Amino acid sequence: MLSSSVTPSEKRKAFRAGLASGTIQRFPGAFTPLTAPLIQQLGFEGVYISGAVMAAELGLPDIGLTTLSEVAERGRQISRMTDLPTLIDADTGFGEAMNVARAVHELEDAGVAGLHLEDQVNPKRCGHLDGKEVVGVEIAAQRIAAAVQARRDPDLVIMARTDIRGVHGSSSEGLAAAVDRAKALEAAGADAIFPEAMATLEEFAAIRAAVDVPILANMTEFGKSPLFTHQQLQDVGVNLAIHPVSLLRVAxxxxxxxxxxxxxxxxxxxxxxxxxxxxxxxxxxxxxxxxxxxxxxxxxxxxxxxxxxxxxxx
Structure with missing residues (x-):
């Protein structure tokens, strides 16, 4: 009643344990707080909180128009409704290094178990649309380093998302750039890597081989990535699958x-x-x-x- 009896610290530990378990973690996106307990009751391992969904609920496109306070409040509302860990989309961190640090504190206080930061320029756009731009590797790494330094709970998962694969027209060139970027973000302190817009299972496998931290697959409908099954993703070493907008689309x-x-x-x-x-x-x-x-x-x-x-x- 009123709120989950599981503390944010316990949820963060559970998230890390799940990522290390060898079993793929399944995080459907909760588009309202009411969907979070349903996700829990149906046996999933966690709840995803999508930036695209938060924007859509406000009648906005997913181009970085939502504010930190709006995102943190939605993260708090959803996290309190479930005993499962929640992973929230923090876009580009609402600015640069100092803004990223404040975002980490606000989202930590909201009770999420993890957050991911991307390497797009501001204003960002949906990861499965064309015309994206990414920042240089130095700025991308600075965002992650700032987040890692700012967190107060060492169990809070700081995940790095890279959109560089979708920036390149050539699949081989884009994959090579994604591998290089993933390695740099891991070196900057990222606890996990979110390679956006991977086109094949082999591309996920290449990212898996390039880094030692867990990796995420975004199984969003109408996107750049085919809708692989959880078993297919687990077989190539993916640790976490999100379905960010699925429930909103169904509803x-x-x-x-x-x-x-x-x-x-x-x-x-x-x-x-x-x-x-x-x-x-x-x-x-x-x-x-x-x-x-x-x-x-x-x-x-x-x-x-x-x-x-x-x-x-x-």
Missing amino acids: MGAIERELGLLAETGTLDEAVPRMQTRARLYELNDYAAYSAFDAGVFDFEVPGGFAQEPPARP
């Missing part, structure tokens, strides 16, 4: 279809069997625990003498 697709039905027929009676029931919603919101707590408070008897009105002041 928005259903919303659009049923709104069309309502506009056409004037009723949603036909759609009721496809809806989440009131009882299931109450389960996810933990109504029973809130009710029990409330009843306990109202049943509480104040010890004798303290329930009386205080004497009037002269």
